[in-house]
Amino acid sequence: EVQLVESGGGLVxxxxxxxxxxxxxxxxxxxxxxxxxxxxxxxGLEWVSVSSGGGGSTYYADSVxxxxxxxxxNSKNTVYLQMDSLRAEDTALYYCAxxxxxxxxxxGTIDFxxxxxxxxxxx
Amino acid sequence: QSALTQxxxxxxxxxxxxxxxxxxxxxxxxxxxxxxxxxxxxxxxxLVMFGSSLPSGIxxxxxxxxxxxxxxxTISGLQPEDEAHYYCSTWDYRLSARVFGGGTKLTVL
Numbered sequence: 001e002v003q004l005v006e007s008g009g010g011l012v013x014x015x016x017x018x019x020x021x022x023x024x025x026x027x028x029x030x031x032x033x034x035x036x037x038x039x040x041x042x043x044g045l046e047w048v049s050v051s052s053g054g055g056g057s058t059y060y061a062d063s064v065x066x067x068x069x070x071x072x073x074n075s076k077n078t079v080y081l082q083m084d085s086l087r088a089e090d091t092a093l094y095y096c097a098x099x100x101x102x103x104x105x106x107x108g109t110i111d112f113x114x115x116x117x118x119x120x121x122x123x
Numbered sequence: 124q125s126a127l128t129q130x131x132x133x134x135x136x137x138x139x140x141x142x143x144x145x146x147x148x149x150x151x152x153x154x155x156x157x158x159x160x161x162x163x164x165x166x167x168x169x170l171v172m173f174g175s176s177l178p179s180g181i182x183x184x185x186x187x188x189x190x191x192x193x194x195x196x197t198i199s200g201l202q203p204e205d206e207a208h209y210y211c212s213t214w215d216y217r218l219s220a221r222v223f224g225g226g227t228k229l230t231v232l
Contacts, residue, residue, distance in 0.1 A: 035221065037223075039165075044125070044208075044210065044223060044224075044225050044226040045160070045162075045168065045210050045212075045223045045226070046223065047212075047220060047221040047222065047223060050221065059219050059220060060220075061220055062218075062220075095167070095168070100173075104214060104221060105214060105216070105219075107155050107156050107214070109156065109158035109170065109173050109212065109213075110158065110160075110170070110212070110221070111170050111173075111178070112170075113167050113168050113169070114167070115167055116167070
């Protein structure tokens with residue numbers, strides 16, 4: 001059974017940093033790309049970033065490029081999202097999501113989602 | 124503003140057939156398969172359609188199609204439990220990003 005468990009969310013001041021983690025189980029972690037998707041309160045889904053199965057290929061949404069960094073440790077079956085220079089508009093529930101292919105640019109999709117971890121950016 | 128355009132809201136009665144649409148361009152829908160996600164009461168999104176393929180456990184009253192740069196999700200025989208927000212998504216090669224539609228709120232009357 002696929003499981004994705006996010007952690008690391010919380011309250012942070014504008015300009016601060018936070019690192020999210022997502023522990024995966026139930027599948028061969030290194031064989032699949034992993035994404036982060038966020039949802040601001042009362043809003044729709046917004047894709048944030050993706051890492052290929054090996055970690056060598058990463059992509060970012062324009063809204064976070066240069067501030068967020070995705071990485072993964074395949075020995076620990078864990079993907080991370082380092083978030084720096086946080087802004088109020090980054091406040092959202094952050095979902096960790098499994099992709100269906102080893103790289104996102106192959107014609108695949110997100111096929112499983114974690115429960116999410118809440119990030120609140122406020123003074 | 125979302126890269127993919129969806130109706131803000133759609134409604135139907137129990138047993139009715141409804142179709143949700145998702146419009147993009149040649150960089151996204153025109154080049155890649157479209158996925159549809161169901162989110163009930165702001166819970167965890169669930170994949171309900173990938174192209175015209177039904178994921179395991181999804182009722183066969185759901186079907187998907189695409190014509191050019193517009194994808195559609197059809198629910199035949201609408202059920203009360205289908206009331207949810209539905210999001211379309213695909214890859215955009217010009218943006219090098221996964222893109223989502225703004226979501227459609229489906230109400231079952």
